[in-house]
Amino acid sequence: QVQIVESGGGLVQPGGSLRLSCVASGSIFSPYVMGWYRQAPGKQRELVATITSTANTNYADSVKGRFTISRDNAKSTVYLQMNSLKPEDTAVYYCHVDYGRGAYWGQGTQVTVSS
Numbered sequence: 001q002v003q004i005v006e007s008g009g010g011l012v013q014p015g016g017s018l019r020l021s022c023v024a025s026g027s028i029f030s031p032y033v034m035g036w037y038r039q040a041p042g043k044q045r046e047l048v049a050t051i052t053s054t055a056n057t058n059y060a061d062s063v064k065g066r067f068t069i070s071r072d073n074a075k076s077t078v079y080l081q082m083n084s085l086k087p088e089d090t091a092v093y094y095c096h097v098d099y100g101r102g103a104y105w106g107q108g109t110q111v112t113v114s115s
Contacts (some may be wrong), residue, residue, distance in 0.1 A: 002026040002104050006095045009109030012085055016113070020080040022095035022106060033098040034071055034078035038091035038111075048093070049080060062088075085113045 008020040024031055035050030049059045049069040057069055068081040078095065090113050095106035 003098075004095050004097055004104050004106035006106045006109040007092065009093060009111045011112045011114065012067060013115055014086060014113055016085050017081070017083045018085065018111060020082070020093060020095075020111075022078045022097075024076040024078075024095075024097045024104070029077075029099045030073065030110075031076055031097050031100060032100040033096075035096045035098075036069065036078070036080045037094045037096055038089075039094070039108075040054065040091040043091075045094070050096075051078060082111070085111075087113050089113050 003026050004008040004022060004024050006020060006022045008018060012018050017069060032052055033052050036048040037045050038048050039045040047060055048063055051069045051071050053055045066084045070080045091111060093111050094108045097104050
Protein backbone atom coordinates (compact mmCIF):
# COMPACT_ATOMS: atom_id res chain seq x y z
CA GLN A 1 0.00 0.00 0.00
CA VAL A 2 1.28 3.46 -0.85
CA GLN A 3 1.89 5.56 2.24
CA ILE A 4 2.70 9.28 2.37
CA VAL A 5 3.93 10.53 5.75
CA GLU A 6 4.74 14.15 6.61
CA SER A 7 6.65 15.41 9.62
CA GLY A 8 8.24 18.59 10.94
CA GLY A 9 5.27 20.86 11.53
CA GLY A 10 4.78 22.81 14.71
CA LEU A 11 4.64 26.22 16.35
CA VAL A 12 7.26 28.81 15.47
CA GLN A 13 7.69 32.55 16.02
CA PRO A 14 7.62 35.01 13.11
CA GLY A 15 11.02 35.08 11.43
CA GLY A 16 11.76 31.53 12.51
CA SER A 17 12.35 28.39 10.48
CA LEU A 18 10.93 24.92 10.07
CA ARG A 19 11.84 21.98 7.88
CA LEU A 20 9.11 19.66 6.65
CA SER A 21 9.79 16.14 5.44
CA CYS A 22 7.62 13.76 3.45
CA VAL A 23 8.43 10.10 2.83
CA ALA A 24 6.64 8.11 0.13
CA SER A 25 6.69 4.33 0.43
CA GLY A 26 4.92 1.22 -0.80
CA SER A 27 5.26 1.70 -4.56
CA ILE A 28 7.55 -0.07 -7.00
CA PHE A 29 7.59 3.10 -9.11
CA SER A 30 9.62 6.22 -8.49
CA PRO A 31 7.82 9.51 -7.83
CA TYR A 32 7.72 11.86 -10.80
CA VAL A 33 6.56 15.10 -9.18
CA MET A 34 6.57 15.69 -5.42
CA GLY A 35 5.27 18.83 -3.82
CA TRP A 36 3.75 20.76 -0.97
CA TYR A 37 0.35 22.42 -0.77
CA ARG A 38 -1.24 24.29 2.10
CA GLN A 39 -4.71 25.19 3.26
CA ALA A 40 -5.63 27.89 5.75
CA PRO A 41 -9.08 28.05 7.41
CA GLY A 42 -11.71 29.34 5.01
CA LYS A 43 -9.36 29.27 2.03
CA GLN A 44 -8.75 27.00 -0.93
CA ARG A 45 -5.84 24.61 -0.92
CA GLU A 46 -2.95 26.25 -2.75
CA LEU A 47 0.33 25.16 -4.26
CA VAL A 48 3.45 26.02 -2.28
CA ALA A 49 6.22 24.31 -4.24
CA THR A 50 6.85 21.31 -6.49
CA ILE A 51 9.94 19.47 -7.65
CA THR A 52 10.34 16.94 -10.46
CA SER A 53 12.51 13.84 -10.55
CA THR A 54 15.12 15.86 -12.42
CA ALA A 55 15.07 18.65 -9.80
CA ASN A 56 13.06 21.22 -11.75
CA THR A 57 11.30 23.42 -9.17
CA ASN A 58 8.26 25.66 -9.05
CA TYR A 59 7.26 28.03 -6.22
CA ALA A 60 4.29 30.14 -5.32
CA ASP A 61 5.14 33.85 -5.50
CA SER A 62 4.32 34.25 -1.82
CA VAL A 63 7.15 31.93 -0.74
CA LYS A 64 9.87 32.62 -3.31
CA GLY A 65 13.14 33.53 -1.65
CA ARG A 66 12.01 32.14 1.70
CA PHE A 67 11.19 28.48 1.06
CA THR A 68 13.36 25.85 -0.62
CA ILE A 69 12.11 22.49 -1.86
CA SER A 70 14.47 19.57 -2.37
CA ARG A 71 14.30 15.80 -2.72
CA ASP A 72 16.27 12.62 -2.22
CA ASN A 73 15.29 10.22 -4.99
CA ALA A 74 16.99 7.24 -3.36
CA LYS A 75 14.85 7.72 -0.24
CA SER A 76 11.67 8.86 -2.05
CA THR A 77 11.66 11.87 0.26
CA VAL A 78 10.83 15.52 -0.35
CA TYR A 79 11.73 18.38 1.97
CA LEU A 80 10.53 21.93 2.44
CA GLN A 81 12.91 24.30 4.20
CA MET A 82 10.88 27.27 5.42
CA ASN A 83 12.75 30.39 6.53
CA SER A 84 11.62 33.88 7.53
CA LEU A 85 8.20 32.53 8.41
CA LYS A 86 5.25 34.91 8.58
CA PRO A 87 1.87 34.60 10.34
CA GLU A 88 0.22 34.27 6.93
CA ASP A 89 2.17 31.04 6.39
CA THR A 90 -0.02 29.42 9.06
CA ALA A 91 -1.85 26.49 7.48
CA VAL A 92 -2.06 22.74 7.23
CA TYR A 93 0.68 21.64 4.85
CA TYR A 94 0.02 18.62 2.65
CA CYS A 95 2.52 16.50 0.76
CA HIS A 96 1.53 15.46 -2.76
CA VAL A 97 3.21 12.65 -4.69
CA ASP A 98 2.55 12.02 -8.38
CA TYR A 99 3.85 8.79 -9.87
CA GLY A 100 2.50 9.50 -13.34
CA ARG A 101 0.33 6.41 -12.79
CA GLY A 102 -1.58 7.87 -9.89
CA ALA A 103 -1.25 10.58 -7.26
CA TYR A 104 -1.49 10.55 -3.47
CA TRP A 105 -1.91 13.00 -0.60
CA GLY A 106 -0.48 12.88 2.88
CA GLN A 107 -2.59 13.51 5.97
CA GLY A 108 -1.16 16.98 6.49
CA THR A 109 0.92 18.64 9.18
CA GLN A 110 0.01 21.85 11.01
CA VAL A 111 2.32 24.85 10.79
CA THR A 112 1.51 27.76 13.08
CA VAL A 113 3.48 31.01 13.00
CA SER A 114 2.66 33.18 16.00
CA SER A 115 4.21 35.21 18.80
